[in-house]
Amino acid sequence: MTVASSFATVSLSEEDEGFRKVSCCIQKAQNKIEKVGEEDEGATLDEAHCSPGPHLAEECATLKDVHCLSHRMAKVTNAYDLQVRPNEGPIPAALPRTKMRLFMHKQLRKQQQEEMGGRGGGRSKRTQRKHFRDGRENVWKNKSDPQQENGNDHWAPFVVDNAAFEEYYKEQGIVRPEEWDSFMACLRTTLPAAFRVNSSSQFCTDLMSQLEDEFTKTLQAEGTEGLRSLPWYPGNFAWQSTFSRMQLRKNKSLGRFHEFLKQENEIGNITRQEAVSMIPPLFLDVHRDHFVIDMCAAPGSKTFQLLEMIHQESEVGSLPGGMIVANDVDVKRCNLLIHQTKRMSTANLVVTNHEAQHFPGCHMKKDHVNGSELGMTQLLFDRVLCDVPCSGDGTLRKAPDIWRKWGVGMANGVHCLQLQIAMRGLTLLKTGGRMVYSTCSMNPVENEAVVSEILRRCGDSVELVDVSSELPQLIRRPGLKSWKVRDKGVWLASHKDACKHGRSGIVPSMFPSGQVHVETSDDGNEKPTTITGAEILEDGNSNNGDVDAADGGLVAEVSSLPLERCMRFVPHDQNTGAFFIAVFHKISHLPALQTKSNKHSRESNSDNDKKVKQGEDKDINGMDLSDEEATADAGVIDKESDEDEDSNPSKKVRVQSPNKAQSRADKANDKRKLQIQGRWYGVDPVVFFKDDAILTRIKEFYGIKESFPFSNHFITRNSDTSHVKRIYYISESVKNVVELNFLAGEQLKITSIGLKMFERQTSKEGVSSPCVFRISSEGLPLLLPHMTKQIACASPVDFKHLLQYKSIKFPDLVDDGFREKVSALSLGCCVVVLNKGNESSSDPPVVDKSTIAIGCWKGRSSLAVMVTPIDCEELLERIMVRFETKKESFPDVNCDNAQVKEDSEIVDDPQLKEDSKTSVDVEVNKD
Ligand SMILES: C[S@@+](CC[C@H](N)C(=O)[O-])C[C@H]1O[C@@H](n2cnc3c(N)ncnc32)[C@H](O)[C@@H]1O
Structure with a gap:
């Protein structure tokens, strides 16, 4: 066996210690990826995208790091933490000379960077190495795998069957009974490769002609359709081939097309992205002057689309008025996102690293409000994208290991988090703004149930938008009105059932009615506290879910909320993965105070309507977002309240007395102060670069025109501004956000910001230039x-x-x-x-x-x-x-x-x- 280390190629004989480890590692990586049918950067991103959390994604990324090298595609993983380690990557087979040189350069560079602690100092490299170690451990983590223990290197193909899955979705009526077979058959086939041409690429027109004139024709010769642009995607920028990624890789006659995809993806001219994953940003209706937040953004394929949208009609040398905040809780995945969006070269992006459900309110402190000319006192957004973490069973076609892992617990387990994230998104949304909620899951508990609870909590302040006339060529299905919840082998039709079976993890919002079941009377009768959202039967009783159907099964509640406005995308409709999307319009400030599982005012009785006051936006705990003291650190306050809610979802949120609210606000403020002292440990500060001598030198050297906005548009990540190596440029919109963030007490944890514009040249020759910044x-x-x-x-x-x-x-x-x-x-x-x-x-x-x-x-x-x-x-x-x-x-x-x-x-x-x-x-x- 020959294995490439970063410097050398070593040969291991079968007797050598490590031979089996290395061979298992490579075999596992290759086998896994082959089964997934994907092997390149796009695949890594897609994998990462569909995974419920960091684990699967990072494992795949690590595995792909091993595998990708053999296909000369190591960019995503190389750029960050998942570096090639000695004995973990096979040497590229038979690379052309130029490519071999590129490969060697990369390896050499990586090795040097590791040894020197990185170009920009040791800390982030240490983090990167740690990330790599974490990732690498994933490769070995399945130690109890009997195949591995037996030294059995033969891997069985993925089983594309799961009885529980079939039973569950049949019962939920996810598709009509007569289409069940086509639905399942489609799920068992691999997903055709899809990609987008980046409309802001300089070579966009050239690439489109190449696709239309050259590849469409040559691929037609190989398959029935070969390659086509997706009719529903504006500007024909999205394409889908009839070949899976595996076919693209294995079929020699498709080699040129495959090389094209890989290279252009790496350069940033195209983005490989699953077709359905391209849809949510399209329903956001983003304009170039919009402030947009992508709450769960990594690895960034949708953020990239959003950036393209705001940059779309920009003149050369000018920037749009809007900006994007791309947030993700996972720092490693943030790195993927940063890499992905770097290809866009944008000055209008801020990458943050928060729990989305606790994303800071970023209110300007009161003492600044009057003196500030910023024009905004709080960071609110025109558009919010909540592409939330989910069970991911809509991605079965490209991640077939989900067949094995699938269980109802995956969906039940993320429902509350999804709801919190969506509610936070609505809080951060400006009145009149639009929010898209999406998942790559088919499960109603993660989809319609979340949407229903949002509507119930928000009353008249939020509307579920009917977008049936938008993108008419896109085939979609209405949301479900009726579903049940399954938990540990038992079907539950209502929260009452959950109580009956002692299922404390099953919360009322998972059911169509959202009805809380509470024991209220001494005679043992159980009465619901509210009747909301569920259909009221003619006899005046609610369909409370405990009615046995004639066949002995439970009858599911039926929602009367307009859930048909939600969109489900099922695989066999247009040969894609599955997806779910709901579009919200914020009509007015969110209700001030809400009871848990409160009423959807359109349907609720008038008593309840009176309780839902319209006023300044409150978070779900009733905190006034305009009150800077009370929400000085929204994260701290929300966390407490949200945890409270989740640990006992049936609990009503208490209405606080003014004194209590004040003391709570003080407490939050203290916590905030504490946090600020050690704020964002491990993240470099964002500092405005104001060294006039350097800036004037740069301006004169390059003859930069007065028309180019210079003042306060440069930042560094180094508080010692005398040793600045890199200077980043930020747009006017990002500048305003940074200024607001300062005036708010640096609530945003910013991992990446702006566009790297100048770099200090430290070489001997560099220093002798009149301007050391290139x-x-x-x-x-x-x-x-x-x-x-x-x-x-x-x-x-x-x-x-x-x-x-x-x-x-x-x-x-x-x-x-x-x-x-x-x-x-x-x-x-x-x-x-x-x-x-x-x-x-x-x-x-x-x-x-x-x-x-x-x-x-x-x-x-x-x-x-x-x-x-x-x-x-x-x-x-x-x-x-x-x-x-x-x-x-x-x-x-x-x-x-x-x-x-x-x-x-x-x-x-x-x-x-x-x-x-x-x-x-x-x-x-x-x-
Ligand atoms: C479905 S993926 C997002 C895919 C992304 N929108 C894209 O198109 O590339 C869900 C993401 O949510 C992140 N996530 C999980 N929990 C989160 C939380 N509490 N707050 C913010 N992000 C979270 C995960 O790290 C993951 O990157």
């Missing part, structure tokens, strides 16, 4: 239209050489004009723009959407590219495709004749050389 690849597209200096237009020949050879000595530049221009530039960072030959040579060049430019370093004797090798390779390919498509000829350059040398011979400065390979390292932002 422009990062991510920041270049935004900055270039505002630059007037340090720009040179290269002829296609020289541009191509730069991409191919990464560094060229001045005498080796082919075009005299370009050589002269470069020689005249100041030593240091510069931008080389591709001159396609047909533009007038204005200086600086006119920048539009089609402009292709790269960051370079002008040294004393050479010009070096500061773009990663993979990006160079991709850019080269894209340029060729663009020229070919437009039937223009890209000047044929005979590289052998052009006297350029390998970069290793040309770049003399090791730091520069290193930076040119890694200038767009993606990391959680740090300094």
Whole structure:
């Protein structure tokens, strides 16, 4: 056996200690992934997306780290914590020379970073290593696996059957009896691969033509349909092939298409994402000036869509007025999200790491309110996405191990959390705003039950929106009106049943009526406290769920809430996974005080209506969100109240006397102070960068126009601003949020923010430049239209050489004009723009959407590219495709004749050389 470590390749014989471990690890990884039928970054993200929590996802990510290397796709896991370890990854088989070099660069770089504690300091690397260890342990965790113990390396195929699953969903009437077989048959087939072309990509049009003209036709030859754009996705940006990922990987004739998907995904031009997972953002109706929060965002495929939406019509060099907060409780998954969204190069994103159900209210402190010009005193959102953690059984087609794991407890166990997250989302939503609640589960307890309870709690202040006229080509089914709850083998039709069977974990909100069962009279009769949401039978009694059906089964309650407005997506309707979506519109502030399981006012009696006062938004504990003292740390207060509710859901939330409320607020305030002292341990601070000397130097060096918003738009993650290495740019909207956060006492735990725009060049040559800060690849597209200096237009020949050879000595530049221009530039960072030959040579060049430019370093004797090798390779390919498509000829350059040398011979400065390979390292932002 041959195994690649980060540096060397070692051979293990069967006698060697470790042979069996390594072989089991690889076998397990490969076997598992093959069964899943996916093997690349997209798969990792999708896996992570569908998993109920971090465990399955991280395990898969770790496993894929092993496997991915053999397919040269290690980016997601490489970028963070799940690094390749000695003896855990097979060496790539038969890579082409250029790819082998890329691979080796990556390995070398990773090893160096690990040894040095990372580029930006030790702490986050330590965290990354810890994450890796955690992940790695997952690989070995199944020690009791008898197959492993017996040394049996043969893995049985996944069993795609589960009797309990069938019984459960048949009983719930998830589909009509006559379609049961097609439903099940579809669930047992693997999911076709789907992806989106990123509409904000510079090469979007080129990619669309390539898909339409080239791949659609070639794939048609392979299958019945091959490849098609999804008719319901606006702009035809979403595509689905009839091939599963496994087929794409294994079928040689699909190789070119598969390579295309992998490469473009890695670069960020496309996103591999399951078709149904693309739907929730479409119903959010996001505009470019909206403030949006994605409450459970990792690994970020929907966040990416949201970012595309707000950036959609941006002019080059300008930013939308809106912004996205992407939040996830799991820091490792936040890292995945950061990596995923880095590909978007956006200054309008803040990544936070909170429990969504306790997401801070972020209220400005009272003493700032009058003096502030911010225009907002509290962080509220125009749009909220609650893509909540769920049991994930809608993803059976791509994660077949769920067949084995499935049980009703998975859904029952997350119902309360889902409800809390959704309620918090509504609290953070502006009046008039829209919230989408979604799960990749089919279970009504996670879906319709949560929606019903939201409606009951919110009364008239929230409406379930009928979106049947939106996206008409998308096939969807109405939500269920009736369902039962199953717990430990027993069917329960109402909360009364749950009490009867002593099921304290089964809460009233899981049932269609939401009715709380309480013992109220001495004679032993049980009476419900309220009759809400459930159908009132003609005789005036509620259908209370304890009526035996003629066949001896229980009759489920029937909801009279408008649950038909919810949307269910079932696999056999349009060959997808399953999904559930509900759209809410916030009409007014949420009810001030609510009883647990209170009435849905449209149906409730007038008494109850009177109790539901409209006023300032309150959280579910009745806390006034406009009261900064009381909600100074919403997390602390909510936590207490929510835990209280959950541990005994049937308990009514107490109405507090003003004194009690005050003392509670004081207590919360004390806790907040305590928290702030040690606030966000392990997370770098967000600091406005205000060093005028440096900023003026940067502005002058690059000739940045006055029109580019500069003041207070730069931040660092280092409180010692004299040693700043990276400077991030933030949009006006993000700036406002950061300022508000300061005025609110730094309630937001921000893990990543803004766009890396400048990086300090620490090499000898770098320091001798008049400006030690170079422009990062991510920041270049935004900055270039505002630059007037340090720009040179290269002829296609020289541009191509730069991409191919990464560094060229001045005498080796082919075009005299370009050589002269470069020689005249100041030593240091510069931008080389591709001159396609047909533009007038204005200086600086006119920048539009089609402009292709790269960051370079002008040294004393050479010009070096500061773009990663993979990006160079991709850019080269894209340029060729663009020229070919437009039937223009890209000047044929005979590289052998052009006297350029390998970069290793040309770049003399090791730091520069290193930076040119890694200038767009993606990391959680740090300094
Ligand atoms: C279904 S996934 C979200 C997928 C994501 N929206 C996407 O499209 O890529 C659910 C996410 O919720 C996160 N999560 C679980 N509990 C949470 C909580 N209490 N607060 C915030 N996030 C939570 C998990 O870490 C997981 O990343």
